[in-house]
Amino acid sequence: MKFVTAAKEGSSQREVRRTFKMLREVWMSIGVEKLDMHEGITVKALLDSGATGMFMDKRMVARHGFKLQKLERLIMVRNVDGTNNSEGAITHQVECNVYYKGYVERMRMDICDLGKTEVILGILWLAVHNPEINWETGEVKMTRCPPLCGGGSQTKEKIKRVVTIEEEKIVR
Numbered sequence: 382m383k384f385v386t387a388a389k390e391g392s393s394q395r396e397v398r399r400t401f402k403m404l405r406e407v408w409m410s411i412g413v414e415k416l417d418m419h420e421g422i423t424v425k426a427l428l429d430s431g432a433t434g435m436f437m438d439k440r441m442v443a444r445h446g447f448k449l450q451k452l453e454r455l456i457m458v459r460n461v462d463g464t465n466n467s468e469g470a471i472t473h474q475v476e477c478n479v480y481y482k483g484y485v486e487r488m489r490m491d492i493c494d495l496g497k498t499e500v501i502l503g504i505l506w507l508a509v510h511n512p513e514i515n516w517e518t519g520e521v522k523m524t525r526c527p528p529l530c531g532g533g534s535q536t537k538e539k540i541k542r543v544v545t546i547e548e549e550k551i552v553r
């Protein structure tokens with residue numbers, strides 16, 4: 382991904398910056414709850430439209446003892462240029478409940494090495510829930526969720542339906 386900033390008005394030199402780093406990172410402080418224990422932790426999730434699905438760092442999984450589910454099919458991780466990532470394939474998922482300001486959602490996250498980041502919410506999640514992002518302050522509001530999601534007090538049935546929708550989007 383390349384970002385280009387506009388030239389500064391009035392400056393004698395045209396200033397154009399190209400970078401692989403995000404210029405504005407948007408983070409959500411979310412609660413992640415283990416399904417079997419009803420035990421939650423708070424983590425910072427990075428919203429990343431350059432990532433596909435939802436990811437949890439393997440060290441966070443180990444540190445907090447999340448229960449791993451083995452994937453039936455491996456997921457290959459590819460770099461931006463299409464080559465296979467040296468980390469290898471994703472082999473496991475974690476199912477959890479995610480909380481954010483009164484919002485709750487059942488989610489499956491793929492486990493991989495995210496470095497210092499604990500959770501990444503990628504374009505599949507961003508496109509389904511279409512959160513309202515204030516690019517100036519970095520504030521995220523769940524105001525545009527689809528009817529099935531609701532983004533408030535949800536019944537288990539509603540959560541299940543949202544999970545199904547997301548699975549259909551993942552399986553291609």
Ligand SMILES: [Zn+2]
Nearest residue numbers: 510526530532
């Ligand atoms: Zn939603």
